Amino acid sequence: MQLYSEHYVTVKAERFVNKVWCLDNSVGESLIENKLALPNGCFNLALITGNSIEVHTSKAKYQMNEGVYFCSQMTNKVLVNIHPKTKVTIIQLHTWALSMFPKYDLSNFTDSIIKIDATELPFKIQTNSNIEIVLNIINTYFETLSDLNSEKNTIEKICEIIRLREDEISVSEISTALKSSQRLLQIKFKTATGLTIKKYIQILKFRKSVDQMVNSDLEKLKLTDIALYNKYFDQSHFIKKFKDVTKTTPKTFDPDSYFLSHKR
Template structure:
């Protein structure tokens, strides 16, 4: 049994959906304990089939039985326990995707999880659906959504600027590029994501650093080089920010404890 697996939506749907990932203990007879997930700047929509999982965020502990759950942006590592005979299928949505639905105010919704009714979803899906059915449903919905949203909204524009900018960019610089006030950008971004723009940038920078650590030969690439490449002031600054999220140092970081993205 493969505990962690990833699946990818169509190229068109990738504008709003990063990927689908599964945690599968459906044929397991024992609990899988103390696995960790790192923040990555995405929202997650989780379908739990079977018994339950326990999720500990920096704010709360959640007992999540069979059902559908909406997971906010996370700012620190999250601990996950997966009960036997339980499968979790997760749709990972980009930070700007929820901004397509302006009725939701997520300003104060971070490091949190809520259970939702299937009727609240904009598409019809059963929690027992296999991955092929889920992919077909998601692609159909988001490809249609893209046809009616050809132009980027403000939140998507902000995220694209951050992603494409070679150096770390300030809110002031983003404001100039978009011909908008910093106050308006901050307010709109926090309403749509729950994060400040600065915090979103920090999360992306942190994940980029972790990915680089995992894929690099640390004997050849020092922590100082990783820190400077990812626009930290120095190695000490990188280590301090790393500990803020993981509660450990880069040298002591054990990737086997984490569910980490597969290299595509």
């Protein structure tokens, strides 16, 4: 059985949902330990059935038994141990998805996980639902949400500007593009995501660099090329930032230890 798998939503639902991914140790007899995940600028909604998983963030260790969990933005690598007879289905939400629900203030909520009551979700879903049912529920809900909100809100516009810009952009340039004050944009973004705009830009830059590095054998890229291409000052600056997140150097980085996105 494949431990890690990725599944994709419809084009319309993809406005808010990056993908759905599964960690399946449901028929396993042994603990799968020391698997790692990197920050990528997304929120995760985890549906756990069976026994439990352990997740170590930079702030705390979480024992996640059967149930529904909301995972905040992560700023450092996360270690995961998956117990036997356990399956985790994870709905990965884009950065701006939570801004559609303004009652949530995430200003001080990063590198953290909370258990939530399934009845609090805006859609009805069972933790033991198979992937086809999960995708159907997610597609139906987020397609409707997209139809009801054809206009992008401020958070979605900020993220769109950052993602479409090939070179690094400043908060000042974003505020000019949106004709809004930097302070107001920073407050709105922090409330909706838990991150500063600058930190979000750094996370995206880091993940892009890692993806390039992992595939460097194919692209014939050197660390210096990756560093300069992604606007790090130089190779040493890139290595320092890399160690800040992964606690290892690019040369000793082992992709097989990580849950990294498949190429689509």
